[in-house]
Every structure is written in C-alpha cells, then in structure tokens.
Amino acid sequence: MRITRIGGPTALIEWEGWRILTDPTFDPPGRTYAFALGTTSRKITGPAIALADIGDVDLVLLSHHHHADNLDDAGRAGLGVARTVLTTVAGAKRLSATGAHGDARGLRAGDTVTLTAEGKPDLVVTATPCRHGAPLTRPIVGPVIGFSLAGVGAAHPALWMTGDTVMYRALRRVATGMHPDVALVHIGAVKFPLTGPLAYTMDADDAIELIELSEPGAAVPVHVEGWSHFSQQEEEASRVLAAAPGAVGERVRWAPLGEPIDLP
Template identity: 55%
Template sequence: MILTHIGGPTVLVEVDGWRLLTDPTFDPAGGRYAFAWRASTAKLTGPALAVDELPPIDAVLLSHDHHADNLDVAGRSLLASAGTVVTTVSGSRRLGGSAVGLAPGASTVLAGRGARPDLTVTATPARHGPPLSRPIAGDVIGFAVRVGPASAVALWITGDTVLYRPLREVAASLAVDVALVHVGGVRFGLTGPVRYTMTGRDAVSLIGTLRPRVAVPVHYEGWSHFADGPAGLDTALAAAPADVRQRVRRVELGVPTPID
C-alpha cells in the first residue's frame, strides 16, 4: 500500500492496483467556510497536490459531503470523474443519487478487472460530536476496506468522529492492517469546550484498542478549528505506551509513502 497525504483528510491510497481518494479537499488556503450554528473555519494551508496532478481515481471514499473541510469546491468538482463515490445515505441524496450511500454496517463491492481484485467497502459508525449532536452535525461514516476474499481489513478510515462506544466496539472487532485516524480535537468558540473529533489522547486510546499494524494520523492540521492539532497529538504520543507509539507513522505531506 502507498499513501500520499495531500492535506487534512485527503489521502491518495494505492492498493492492489486500485487508486482510492479519501475526502477530497483541494481549495487553496485563505478561504473561510460556514458550518452549522453560525460556526465557521478558515483553511490555513493549501493541498500538497492539485487536482490536475492526481492520477485517475477509481473510487472516492467520502465520509461526509456537507462540511467543506471534507469536501470543498475543488474537491466536489472531481467527483464526476471518479469511478465510484461511496458516502453516507443522506450524502448520496444530496449528491443527486450518483454516489453509493451506505449506513453503518452496510457494504458495497467495487468490482476488479483482470488481475485487480474486488474491494469490499463496509461503512463503520462515526459520530461527529457529542451525544444528540447528529441533527446538527449530520451523518458521518468511516470505511473498512477488504481486498478480495480476505476477512482482515486492509484499510480502516475512521472518518470525523469522537471516541464513543460504537467506535470502540468496531475497533475491538476488526483485524486492521493500516488505519487512517482522523484527529484534531475540533472545537468552535460558539459551543465552548464541546469537541467534534478525536483529540490526540483519544486517538492513542483507540489505537491501543485497535492494534493495527500501522496507524496514520490525518486531519489534524491546516484548518483553524483544530483545537488539539499537531501539538496535542505530539503530547499524547509522547505519553502513549510504547506499543501504541511503534504503530503510529506520520506521513509527510505530498510524498508517496510505501506502508511496509
């Protein structure tokens, strides 16, 4: 597997002849984007690659379509050229039904051709905020990707989520090779201490339960709403058990990185 972290949640994943793209965000730095409850965020850094520098994309795994730090204007423009888009059920409706919509626990099969194996993509639970926040924060899913007939998960993407019981239960039940863990500890001034994604400390706890071969933190830099951010992740990893630290790999932005 080769990972190219483009920025934020956006990762180009090359695995067994497939090119997958997660949560496309390709707008330049400097924009401000509105969320619910009049909250907003500013994009501080641009993508490490532009849309026209990407290879052909076989499938986009879109954890949710309604927040610009997961799907921005430039990212939205490339969806039509991707072979398949997999997202939430509500997101599929908003995208005009052109995407495959999955509820947690449901799966879709991406059919391979020739020597390229089928991929089975299963939606995993995610909650983008505290209890009862779903009507405001909207639906989000993660993705467990299996290659061919394998029962083990080649790639798990948490999506934007807090650490809560269903996420822990999934982590305890999966055998995962590589995990993309969304971190950042998102907060907004309007809602005070309430967090909408995992902090570095939460990520350490989740990785300790999951025990993947490799865990790659993403979506903790480049936006103003990351209250925990790189510093919080660094602090949490410094205090983490050695068994967790040795599983974590930071991927340099824009550099295709084999995850051996």
C-alpha cells in the same frame, strides 16, 4: 500499501492496483467557511498536491458531504476523477441530485458493498459508525461514516478510515480486535468558540485508545492540520502520540504532506 497525505482529511491510497481518494479538499487557503449554528472556520493551508496532478481514481471515500473541511468546492467539482463515490445515504442523494457524480452510493454503518474493476481484486467496503460530536448532536452536525476495506475472504481489513468521529460505544465495539493493516485516524479535536469545550472529532489521547483497541499494523494520523477549528494541530498531536505507552507509539506513522509512504 502506499499512502500520500494531501492535507486535512485528504489522502491518496494505492493498494493492489486500486487508487482511492479520501474526503477530497483541494481549495486554496485563506477562505472562511460557514458550518452549523453560525460557526465558521478558516482554511489555513492548501493541498500538498493539486487535484490536476492526482490522476485517475477508482474510488472516493467520502465520510460526509456537508462540511467544507471534508469536501470543499474544488473537491466537489473534482469528484468526477473517480469512477465511484461511497458516502452516507444523505450524501449520495445530494451528490446525485446536484449532478456532482453519476455513481454516488450511500451507505449506513454496517452496510457492505463489493466493488469490482478490471485487472484488480474485488474490494469489500464496509461502512463503520461515526458520531461527529456529543450525544444528540446529529441533527446539527449531520450523518458521518467511516470505511473498512478488505479483499474478498480476508480475515482483517487492509484499510480502516475512521471518518470524523468522537470516541463512543459503537466505535469502540467496531474497533476492538479489528486489526486493520493500516488505519487512517481522523483527529484534530475540532472545537468552536460558540460551543465551548465540546469536541466534534477525536484528539490524540482518543487516538491512543482507538489504536490500543484496534491494533493496526500502522496508524496514520490525518485531519490534524490546515484548518482553524482544529484545536489540536499536528505538532501538539505528534507530541502526545510520541509519548503513548506500550506499542501504540510504534504503530503511528506520520506521512509527510505530499510525500508517499509505503506501508507493509
């Protein structure tokens, strides 16, 4: 598997002929975006690779459509590079209603879809649970999902994209014993001054627990730089993960922005 980290949550995954783009964010830096309840965030850095240089894409995995740090304006306009978009049910309805994509399919946690493409092995995608904040915040932050991807009949996923989530019971249950070849772990410890200490995504300590539970062959941190509302940026997260006990630190693979890395 080849992974190219582009910025924020955005990565290009190449596996068995499939070209998969996650949470497309391609706006230039400098703009401030509105989030829920009057919160805002500024995009600090732009994408390491321009959308025009990505090429054809088979599939976009969109954890949620309503936050600019997971789908910004250029990312939304560029969804057409992909044949299929998988996202939440609400996201698929919105993308279809606005004409952003003609094959946007909505999934709930636990739903599975099998994708086919000429010359490529069939791809089984299962939506995994996310909770984008503290209990009872879903009406404010909206629905989010992650994705596990596997070949037909495979014992374990080739890829797990966690999506934007905090640690909670359903996530722990799904993660335990998953053994994905590669996990894209969304961290960043999203916080806003308005809501004080409440976090809306995992931090590096949470990632350590998740890696211990899921035991991936490799864990690639994403969603950890480029935005002002990430309270734990890449430098701090890398220090925490480097000090992780046991085999966790050995599983973490940092992908330099814009440079593809090959994982077994």
